[in-house]
Amino acid sequence: RLTFTDQMAKAIFHVLDTRAPYGTYDCTGSGAVKSWADIAKACFGAANGNADRVVPVSTEKYYASAEGPIAPRPRFSALDLSKLESTGFSPRDWEDELAEYLKELRA
Structure with a gap:
């Protein structure tokens, strides 16, 4: 699954803002591998x-x-998103993100 910078930034701020437990969090888009x-x-x-x-x-x-x-x-x-999702963060589907990104490139 791809990782887009907007989702990575949102995940980082979410983990910090919610004071999630210290540790390593995998972060990618959600959806099919x-x-x-x-x-x-x-x-x-x-x-x-x-x-x-x-x-x-x-x-x-x-x-x-x-x-x-x-x-x-x-x-x-494929990275395991369960620890990140346990903090309440749900990454967007990477295929939706890719479609939006490619649409912006063509505009």
Whole structure:
């Protein structure tokens, strides 16, 4: 899920203003977890109708020709919003945020 700066700022101020317990809070938009390829398809589809030209590539294939050490990446890296949501903050759906952002870019 994508994270938009307006939601990140609102989450930070919410945690501070409500004096939520000290700790680490994950923050992303809410909604469905998607791959980077799915996100790229949504962007290209909205921008120019070329979503079908986006080709997913595995991490292994992407780094196959890389030289030097590669930092390991988790197979599934969606952040857990439950701690943030337990403070009463509900992030907006990232797909709604993306649609609004892309609409503003085209305006």
